[in-house]
Amino acid sequence: MQFFSTHQIQCLLQRDPSATALKEWKGGPVRIDPLASVQAIERYLYLRGFAKAKQGDEIRQSELEESDDEIDDSMAFNSHGAPAMPTSHKLEFTLNGHLLPFSMTMFQAVKQYGKRRDEESEESGDENPLGRASIWVEVHTIRYRPTAILMKELEETTSADKSTTPTEDSADASSLPPAAAAASGSSSSPSSKQPRSVRGKLRIARSWRRKSSSSTTVPTTTRVVKESPPSKSSPVLLESSSKTKTSLMDCLLAQAGKDDDRKDKSASALCLLRVLHLLNSNWSLLYDSMKARQPILPASEFVNSKLTAKATRQLQDPFVIMTGNFPTWLTDLTKSFQFLFPFECRQQLFFSSAFDRDRAMARLQEQQPELSREHSSRFVPRLDKRKRTVSRTHVLRQAETIINDLGGSRAVLEVSFSNEVGTGLGPTLEFYTLVSRELQRADLKMWRGEEYEFAEGTIASQESRARLYMKSPCGLFPACMTIDNDRDLFVHVIDQFRFLGKFLAKCMLDSRMADIPLSIPFYKWMLGRESSLSAADLWDVDPVIAKSYFQLHKVMTEKRRLEADDSLNDEDKAAAVQKLRIDDSAVEDLDLDFTLPGNRDIELKSGGRELLVTIENLEEYLDLVWRWTLVDGVGSQFKAFREGFSSVFPLAALGTFYPHELELLLCGSDEEKWDIRVLVDNCRPDHGYTHDSRAVQMLFEIMSSYSLVQQRHFTQFVTGCPRLPVGGFRSLNPPLTIVRKTIEPPLNPDSFLRPS
Numbered sequence: 001m002q003f004f005s006t007h008q009i010q011c012l013l014q015r016d017p018s019a020t021a022l023k024e025w026k027g028g029p030v031r032i033d034p035l036a037s038v039q040a041i042e043r044y045l046y047l048r049g050f051a052k053a054k055q056g057d058e059i060r061q062s063e064l065e066e067s068d069d070e071i072d073d074s075m076a077f078n079s080h081g082a083p084a085m086p087t088s089h090k091l092e093f094t095l096n097g098h099l100l101p102f103s104m105t106m107f108q109a110v111k112q113y114g115k116r117r118d119e120e121s122e123e124s125g126d127e128n129p130l131g132r133a134s135i136w137v138e139v140h141t142i143r144y145r146p147t148a149i150l151m152k153e154l155e156e157t158t159s160a161d162k163s164t165t166p167t168e169d170s171a172d173a174s175s176l177p178p179a180a181a182a183a184s185g186s187s188s189s190p191s192s193k194q195p196r197s198v199r200g201k202l203r204i205a206r207s208w209r210r211k212s213s214s215s216t217t218v219p220t221t222t223r224v225v226k227e228s229p230p231s232k233s234s235p236v237l238l239e240s241s242s243k244t245k246t247s248l249m250d251c252l253l254a255q256a257g258k259d260d261d262r263k264d265k266s267a268s269a270l271c272l273l274r275v276l277h278l279l280n281s282n283w284s285l286l287y288d289s290m291k292a293r294q295p296i297l298p299a300s301e302f303v304n305s306k307l308t309a310k311a312t313r314q315l316q317d318p319f320v321i322m323t324g325n326f327p328t329w330l331t332d333l334t335k336s337f338q339f340l341f342p343f344e345c346r347q348q349l350f351f352s353s354a355f356d357r358d359r360a361m362a363r364l365q366e367q368q369p370e371l372s373r374e375h376s377s378r379f380v381p382r383l384d385k386r387k388r389t390v391s392r393t394h395v396l397r398q399a400e401t402i403i404n405d406l407g408g409s410r411a412v413l414e415v416s417f418s419n420e421v422g423t424g425l426g427p428t429l430e431f432y433t434l435v436s437r438e439l440q441r442a443d444l445k446m447w448r449g450e451e452y453e454f455a456e457g458t459i460a461s462q463e464s465r466a467r468l469y470m471k472s473p474c475g476l477f478p479a480c481m482t483i484d485n486d487r488d489l490f491v492h493v494i495d496q497f498r499f500l501g502k503f504l505a506k507c508m509l510d511s512r513m514a515d516i517p518l519s520i521p522f523y524k525w526m527l528g529r530e531s532s533l534s535a536a537d538l539w540d541v542d543p544v545i546a547k548s549y550f551q552l553h554k555v556m557t558e559k560r561r562l563e564a565d566d567s568l569n570d571e572d573k574a575a576a577v578q579k580l581r582i583d584d585s586a587v588e589d590l591d592l593d594f595t596l597p598g599n600r601d602i603e604l605k606s607g608g609r610e611l612l613v614t615i616e617n618l619e620e621y622l623d624l625v626w627r628w629t630l631v632d633g634v635g636s637q638f639k640a641f642r643e644g645f646s647s648v649f650p651l652a653a654l655g656t657f658y659p660h661e662l663e664l665l666l667c668g669s670d671e672e673k674w675d676i677r678v679l680v681d682n683c684r685p686d687h688g689y690t691h692d693s694r695a696v697q698m699l700f701e702i703m704s705s706y707s708l709v710q711q712r713h714f715t716q717f718v719t720g721c722p723r724l725p726v727g728g729f730r731s732l733n734p735p736l737t738i739v740r741k742t743i744e745p746p747l748n749p750d751s752f753l754r755p756s
Contacts, residue, residue, distance in 0.1 A: 004323070007136055009034050009106050013045070016094065016145035021154050023050045029139050034107035035322060037357070038100045041142070042091045051090035051150060090150040094143045103356045108324035110135050131325065270337050277302050277339045285536060302339040311341060315348045316368065321360045326353060334656045346656045347665060347726065354653040355509060356410055358383050363511065366733045384411040390431065391418050396438035399431075403502050408647055412510050429720030432507060436515040439500060440476065442468040445489060446496055446637075448479040448542065448598075475519030475663075477541045480633025485601050490636075497637045501644025504666060509648055513668045513721050521630060523659035525638045526651065535626040542629070545597050549625060555580050555587065556618050577615055587615045594621060596628055604628055668723040674711060676704045682729035688740030696738055 008031035015024045025045070032041070045051060093100045098113040111131045115138070130136075146154060280302075284293040311330050314320050326349075334346055352360045362383060386406060390398045406413065415431040416423045442451045449472035470476065478497070483490045507514045520540045521533060535553070538546035562568065562576045582590070594608030595601075603609060604624040613621045645651055657665060679700045680691055689696050706714060712722040718736065725731040743749060 003130060004034050004107075007034065008032055009110055009135065010139045011106070012139055012141045013041070014141050014143050016143040019145040022144070022146060023052070025050065025144075032106050034105065035357075036106050037102065038093055038104050038106070038109060039089075039102040041093060041144075042089060042102070045144060046090055050144070051146070088149050089147050091144045092147050094145070095140065100142075105322075105324050105357065107131065107135070110140050111325060114138070114140050270333075270340075273302065274337055274339070285534075299339065300342070303342050304340045307333070308341055308345050311345055311349070315345070315352055316364070318361070318364060318368075321352055321364050322357065324353065324357065338656055338658065343657075343661050343664060344726065350653065350656060350665075351511070354649065359410075359509075359511075384409075385414050386411040387414045387416070389416050389418050392434075395431075395434045396441075399435040399438075399503070400499050403499065403506060406506070410509070413506065426720040429512060430716075431720075432512045433515050433716065433721050435503060437469070439496070439503070439516060440469045440471075442470050444493070444496055445481075446470075446478060446493055446500075447476045448472065449476060471517075472519065472542070474540045474543065475517045475522065477519045477522055478634040478637040480596055480599060480602055480628060481637070482602055482633070483636075494636060494640045498640040498644035501641040501646075502648055503644075505645045505648035507666060513723050513725065514666050515722055516667065518663065518666075520659050523662040525634075525641075526645075526662060527654060527657070527659060528651065529659065530631060530638070533630045535622070537630055538626055542598075545625075545629070548597070549622065551582055552587070552618060553622055555582050555615070556622060559615060559618070580615060587613060587618055592621070594624065596633065597625060602628070602633065664726050668721075668725045669728065672724075672728050673708075674704050674706060674728075676700050678729060679703060682732070683736045683738060685738045688742070689738055693740075695740075699738065 010029050011032050012029045013025040013027070015022055042051075089102065095109055095113040096115060100109050100113070114135060116132065117134050117138075280295050280297050283296055311334075314327060314330060320326060330349070331353075333340055334349055338346060351363050386409070388402050390402070402413065402415075413428065414424070415428045417427055417431075420427070440447065447470040449470045451468040452471050453468060481490055481493060504514055504516075506512075521537045524530060524533060524537075535549065538549055558580055559577050562573055565573070568576065578586075580587070590613070592613035593600075594604040594611045594613065596604060600609070604621070605611070611617075642651060654662065654665075683700070685691055685693060685696050691697075703714065715724055716722040719732070729736055
């Protein structure tokens with residue numbers, strides 16, 4: 001850390017050639033703190049008026065000579081009297097043609113995108129924590145240009161200038177936000193009278209945190225949403241859009257041919273392992289039943305213990321976390337060959353690299369408390385907190401307001417309930433749990449499944465008990481909808497799914513757990529793998545419909561076999577096909593039409609209500625049923641969900657996980673049976689209690705006898721959330737602590753057992 005405290009990276013700020021409307025930087029090279037984030041450069045330029053249209057020769061040489069070049073850590077936050085940064089980004093930056101994320105440190109940006117010397121290879125400096133020599137010696141050109149939001153403002157300003165003829169001063173004030181105008185107009189301030197020699201020693205504050213999203217700008221988010229290709233490890237596509245069955249072997253061979261451009265000699269072996277892993281996970285698709293089954297080998301058989309150990313050491317190094325200097329082999333392998341690493345390792349990498357540096361350091365300090373005792377302030381995360389007070393009535397409506405107000409803010413949300421004493425983590429976790437429950441309400445018309453009421457003993461408000469909720473044995477999946485049936489309801493549901501995306505992303509961002517049981521096909525949509533969906537996924541959406549579907553599918557398969565039998569003539573084939581039955585009934589006798597099963601308001605094709613399903617059009621009917629159920633009827637909902645999620649952070653960051661792992665990431669684990677030994681090892685008696693105390697031993701005995709439902713109730717009562725994080729009590733932070741409460745006369749223990 002001493003090296004980073006005494007060395008800076010030399011950069012030349014340069015206006016992008018396409019951004020002719022912006023002012024041009026003429027201050028020469030600057031020295032930037034290597035741990036400063038890209039957003040710190042934006043703030044520096046914004047406060048000096050570079051996020052506005054140029055007005056003639058507005059940047060005078062005298063101003064450049066007396067510019068305020070010494071920026072210390074006070075720039076990290078908006079101070080009193082200083083111009084405030086806008087909630088949305090105005091400038092974006094590129095290095096050698098690569099768009100830089102706002103949360104990326106300058107060291108990470110130059111290491112990843114900076115030009116190398118001729119003698120430096122692509123792997124040069126990967127093992128050296130300080131990087132290659134050219135990072136510290138060369139001058140790196142960083143270009144700035146307006147974001148889409150600023151471009152729109154500049155266009156509006158230009159249009160206004162054409163319609164009016166303002167004075168020079170008024171034109172200058174109208175071409176930028178009020179905050180920037182105040183910044184650029186304060187040339188007489190004391191800070192503007194620094195000597196010219198200071199200009200070449202610019203230190204952009206390394207710990208500045210913007211108040212809005214650090215990893216998602218409008219242009220970047222749009223690209224992520226529109227370009228979400230299927231993962232290389234996606235399950236194979238059973239049927240193509242041309243209604244022909246795709247060979248599993250063809251898909252496997254296609255997987256084997258990927259990544260051939262890798263120079264590493266191990267690439268072919270890794271690609272072969274990926275094919276074997278894909279076949280191991282999807283072997284059931286080789287059979288006609290097409291019902292998903294457990295893999296032949298457990299996932300642990302594909303994990304490489306040596307790579308995992310090496311990756312874990314990297315992820316426990318505070319220096320690596322602070323600089324974002326993750327080895328290229330680690331990021332490459334976890335994206336393309338996830339099966340080489342266990343879920344816990346990839347989860348740790350996700351929380352270390354997907355968000356801002358402060359969150360990564362805060363999570364590392366949870367695992368290594370000794371880091372908080374470091375003298376260096378660099379190890380102290382500065383997480384901005386936004387506190388909100390809510391009522392227990394109309395929780396969902398209040399949650400929508402809070403989440404939408406925060407927008408892309410990186411601040412940690414902290415919630416308390418009105419007229420209640422509790423504050424901090426407990427009420428916040430309970431808030432997320434209550435919102436999760438409200439999103440499952442039956443009256444929202446979001447989900448398919450069956451309605452239910454709360455069981456006795458469930459912690460819920462009277463308002464919640466008066467409502468019906470949706471559940472499904474396989475997890476929730478959106479109900480099919482079309483805008484033609486009920487436009488108002490359709491728009492409302494779309495808005496709810498957009499909010500759901502924001503809510504789940506905020507849960508991940510703040511390391512909170514949601515209590516929403518979602519289905520595997522839902523998670524495939526989240527990962528952009530909807531092209532891998534097939535009729536087999538009906539088992540994970542609606543088992544009742546899936547059972548009926550595959551009964552009909554069996555008849556269709558038999559029809560195909562008869563039509564392909566060369567030993568029969570055309571008349572015999574037709575006669576045999578007409579004799580096909582399902583439960584002793586002909587297909588025509590089932591009284592099926594081309595409407596969606598369970599919802600006759602949705603026609604699978606034009607005029608579907610009047611079109612009877614026969615043995616001749618059965619194949620078309622089955623193809624339309626699964627496509628409407630899994631793709632066409634829910635596409636709008638998932639598009640809104642992705643938009644909402646990506647407004648907080650990019651969905652592409654989840655690419656290192658498999659669909660079934662997202663539930664662990666979002667909701668934690670609630671299927672682990674509590675064992676006395678586990679409780680003893682991970683629960684901490686204190687303030688008068690020890691593990692030998694009879695009361696503690698009795699508590700552990702009672703807890704170990706709980707059913708899964710009782711475990712959920714106990715966990716929610718203690719923590720505010722009915723689920724424990726992955727790892728159970730071992731991962732609970734702070735740990736479950738049992739303390740002894742002494743009672744002074746005239747009170748007695750029985751007084752505390754009475755309901756309040």
